[in-house]
Amino acid sequence: MVEQQVGSWSARTRAIVAGRPSGQGQPMNVPIVPASTLGLDYSREQGTPTWEALETAIGDLEGGTATAFASGIAxxxxxxxxxxxxxxxxxxxxxYAGTRALFGRAERAGRISVRQVEPADTGAWAKAAAEADLLWLESPTNPSLDLVDVPAVAEAAAASARRPTVVVDNTFATPLGSRxxxxxxxxxxHSATKLIGGHSDLLLGLAVTADETLAARLREARTLGGATPGALEAWLxxxxxxTLPVRYTEASRTAALLADRLTAHAAVTRVRYPGTGTMIAFELAGADTADQVCHRLRLIRHATSLGGVETTxxxxAARPGDAQVAPGLLRLSVGLEDPDDLWHDxxxxxxT
Incomplete structure (x- = not known):
């Protein structure tokens, strides 16, 4: 049995206890349940205890009902x-380029129409709320770390006769930085592949909503689409x-220090850091300079993913779908290494 409520404890405590088995003699952790069927149903139809524990914990932190998927893009x-x-x-x-690519493919197939809005332009979001059916937000955005005024956009959506659904990709902020x-x-x-998983060893996505009708539809989409998470991935x-609260706090402390030092460095033309979190975007003179810096780094890994214990x-702009990003912009995901070692690198x- 999974504990459903953890009271009024802090997010740091709830991240540790939410979703744990309860009752005398229960294991400390929910086990991996690698079952394709449970009784007369496939596990993709009713879930497994491992999924349930993860969904309970994330749902508690975000304040809704969570559904786990095979990946963030799923x-x-x-x-x-x-x-x-x-x-x-x-x-x-x-x-995120993958999100825009998915929407772009749907638009080319005639399923939807897509419009792009500057992240910080709240007025443009309000106008979009009067005309669109879905507002997809990121705050901070990936990779430039622009901020969207989520409450203002949500308020505009609620006031609109069209009442578009407001979705927020909270991967960068996590439930600790924003709810x-x-x-x-x-x-x-969430792409739980990133900060929630935290160790660069899994693919998994999550959706959370306080609307039970939406929650049921999301679970139906998972069931019929077959985008179910693996048992091991859910457990990981x-x-x-x-450990997310401890990792997020420590990495954010290091990120703030590195952002200050990067701001003062003569080779850096601009630093984008929202004041909290583990992500930094900084710009250099151009693409060649940025590529050279990536190849000179010895401790920091040159890699596409983020949110792990290692700094990447x-x-x-070198990736497909991100040509709009400044050519010399580097996205830095700060991990748990010693801050002085990272700065030396x-x-x-x-x-050079």
Missing amino acids: TVSAVLDLLPVGAGVAVPTDS PLSQGADVVV ALRGLR VERR LSAALS
């Missing part, structure tokens, strides 16, 4: 399945969640 696809043919979708001009459902959003999504994501860097690469 979660986006399930949200897309909620829309009728011909629906209008508004997305930030700066946002969009409490700010008026309808659905929150739950284990990663247990990537020039996003960065400063050496920047100064």
